[in-house]
Amino acid sequence: MRKTLPYRNIKAVASLKPSAWCTALFHTSPRQEDATFxxxxxxxxxxxxxxxxxxxxxxxxxxxxxxxxxxxxxxxxxxxxxxxxxxxxxxxxxxxxxxxxxxxxxxxxxxxxxxxxxxxxxxxxxxxxxLVPWCELGRPEKDGVYELVTFQMKPGGPVVWGQSFKAAVSAHVKTGYTKLIGVFHTEYGRLNRGTSHADFQDKQALNPDSRASGRHNAHEDPRVVAAVRESVQFLESQQNCLLVPTAFSPLK
The missing domain is CATH 3.30.70.100 (Alpha-Beta Plaits)
Structure with missing residues (x-):
């Protein structure tokens, strides 16, 4: 029987399977204890x-x-x-x-x-x-750039904000302008920042302009607007950066 540990800080890296990413990110049950980290x-x-x-x-x-x-x-x-x-x-x-x-x-x-x-x-x-047990680490189909996004939510964990935040992320994912790579939760590191998660998004088009146009279109979607308005009440801060893979990086 696999042991479980309480859900703690969450780090997410985008998965190639958006549905699996959403399920993993907002699952409120204990996680399995996996030796691989x-x-x-x-x-x-x-x-x-x-x-x-x-x-x-x-x-x-x-x-x-x-x-x-x-x-x-x-x-x-x-x-x-x-x-x-x-x-x-x-x-x-x-x-x-x-x-x-x-x-x-x-x-x-x-x-x-x-x-x-x-x-x-x-x-x-x-x-x-x-890596959370509900998703696998994926690889992009093409070379691209990646986006690391970290959200710090208000104290209380997924039991407080999970459903609202899941709805917001799901609404964005369903627009289809991005691909996801994986989902992680932090065991050691920035624990004093409360609950946080981050994601890597493969932009595939090799051009960050695709992100701007994709987000613009997403934020004109009434479903996205409604979901974001509901979830933002639980958000304390958000940070992101655009990452470019080096020539020697396995993930391109």
Whole structure:
């Protein structure tokens, strides 16, 4: 029998199956305890050093991926600038600990990359997230750009705002202007921000103008307008950024 843990902070990454994404995001029952998790790492790079950082990483990232699986690696185009965002997959915390130990002992990785990379950074952040058991991590059908969106809702969790927010998101998804990649909830990280979730949206058209036109059309839909008006009463803040995959990112 699978164990369950209480629903906590929610992180979402868009799924290629919108219906599954909506179900997962607003499910109010306990989640299964899955050993597999994902580490979300965000690096703030010194503005004048971004080119150097990406060139250095491109030359040496194979040394890092020899130790564990990288899901994707992006730079920010809009939102908080001078940042890179990458996702790593682990089968357990024991595996992550073993990987970190091995990396510390990997002289080639330390010499060719870490010693040269760290002076290029201003800040490092890490979050641990689980893929919810109601969806699978998808892949876009075409190369594109991604949107990371974080909503911070008022205290109380899905029992308070879940149905209204689900209706708002469902109404947007049904407009069909975007595709979704997956759904995660945060286990370690920004827990002091209350309940939050984020999503990645594959824009497929390679042009963020499609987002603007899509949202414009969606917000003229009476169903979307009504759903948003109902859900916004539970929203405290919202943040998003446009992500561009690097040349060495598995997710394009």
């Amino acid at each position: 994902y580490e979300f790492r965000t690096y703030t790079v010194k503005p004048e050093k971004m080119t150097d950082f990406l060139e250095l990483t491109s030359r040496n990232i194979h040394l890092r991926t020899a130790h564990s699986q990288m899901i994707g690696y992006w730079t920010t185009e809009f939102g908080e600038l001078n940042k890179v965002f990458h996702i790593w997959k682990y089968g357990s915390f024991a595996q992550r600990a073993a990987v970190r130990t091995a990396l510390a002992k990997d002289q080639e990785w330390q010499g060719k990359y870490m010693s040269q990379m760290l002076p290029l950074l201003d800040k490092q952040e890490s979050e641990i997230a689980y």
